[in-house]
Amino acid sequence: MTKLKIAIQKSGRLNEDSLKLLKDCGISIDNGKDQLKASARNFPVEVLYLRNGDIPQYLRDGVVDVAILGENTLVEKGEELEIIERLGFSKxxxxxxxxxxxxxxxxxxxxxxxxxxxxxxxxxxxxxxxxxxxxxxxxxxxxxxxxxxxxxxxxxxxxxxxxxxxxxxxxxxxxxxxxEAVLTAGPNLSADKKAILDTIQFRIQSVLRGQNSKYILLNAPNDKVESIIDILPGMRSPTVLPLAEKGWSSIHTVVLGKSKFWDIIEELKARGAEGILVVPIEKMVL
Structure with missing residues (x-):
């Protein structure tokens, strides 16, 4: 069976965050202490634990197929290698x-x-x-x-x-x-390995969207609903449901991105929102 070989840093924070990302993508790695190579139990992936500075050359040589490494290392030793996905950690x-x-x-x-x-x-x-x-x-x-x-x-x-x-x-x-940490690939992936990589990248994108988004539930008087909806950024449009108490509605939506999150919350309160609940999102699949 074809397996995709993924290189990650042998030790350090980049190692820990890379393994966590794979776990969040549903890929379970069986790795013991000081083990330099490990296979996934439930996915056609093999992980190699390597020195960060050696990874670009291993990608060129085809020893590994893809890698999670620091962008600074890629710029220094593998500038011609393509960044497939920015991962947002180890900044x-x-x-x-x-x-x-x-x-x-x-x-x-x-x-x-x-x-x-x-x-x-x-x-x-x-x-x-x-x-x-x-x-x-x-x-x-x-x-x-x-x-x-x-x-x-x-x-x-x-x-x-x-x-x-x-x-x-x-x-x-x-x-x-x-x-920051990035996902990069070698220059000569087979069609089978490219298909595995596409699946992993789809899962990574779903995890990253979830990390950068929040699910918001709030209550509001019916005469304030339109004003509140006007400032809610969502995937499509908010869900509005009637409450048991007459004249009130519950509004559910997803807020994308973290930069303006508190500004939105404060504006919601100013426009009459009450009982605002903010729930983390594990994954967001589009």
Whole structure:
């Protein structure tokens, strides 16, 4: 039977979130401690646990068919590989950082400086676009220590909260790009494997829609219903049901996206909505 080989990071948060996503898609992985390869019990998938930086080459070579990895790694080592789906977790930024005492005023301050990084291709491309020449020191591992030991004047690394920079006496100078976990595929998938991937992507999209949406139930006087419906974004249109209490209705709808959620809730209250219930959605299938 044809199986789709999926690469995920061997350890760390990207590993945990990737396995959770597969589980949410109904794919049960039998993996033990320190196991480098595992098969799904209920789906034609095999998971390989690999070093993040090695995954792009394995995709090119056909060792694995698809992968969940950080976009920053894809930009650095597999820019020609296609992003199939943005997954919304493991968000970070790729930034240049300098010591706190460095009087940074602009990117021109790094001209002629030494920069330590694990992302030489990313840094080189960015500096070239900015017309800056710098000496790159490639370090595999923790680069934050480089300025403290005199190896570099600045670093380029991924930044989440910025706490690691702070602990090492550094400050973020330039945000070069943002990154998140992405689903990508190798260049030569067979028709059978493409069909399996299409099914997985359909499930992933349903999970992501559910994560970014809320189901809302509320009560409202009948004379306020039209005003309330006017501000409710939904998949089609809200469901309006009469309540046992005369002159009142119950309105049900789905609010898509998180950015304006609280603004909508506050406006609903202002327009007469009462008893508002907000329910998480596990999956949303269109």
């Amino acid at each position: 970070c930024r790729v930034s240049l950082a300098v010591p706190k005492e460095f009087e940074y005023t602009g990117i021109q301050d790094l001209n002629g400086k030494r920069i330590a990084t694990s992302y030489p291709n990313t840094v080189e491309k960015y500096l070239k676009e900015q017309g800056i020449t710098a000496e790159l020191h490639i370090i595999n591992g923790s680069v934050e220590i480089a300025p403290n030991i005199g190896l570099a004047d600045a670093i380029c690394d991924i930044v989440s909260s910025g706490s690691t920079l702070f602990k090492n006496g550094l400050k973020e100078a330039v945000q070069m790009s943002v990154s």
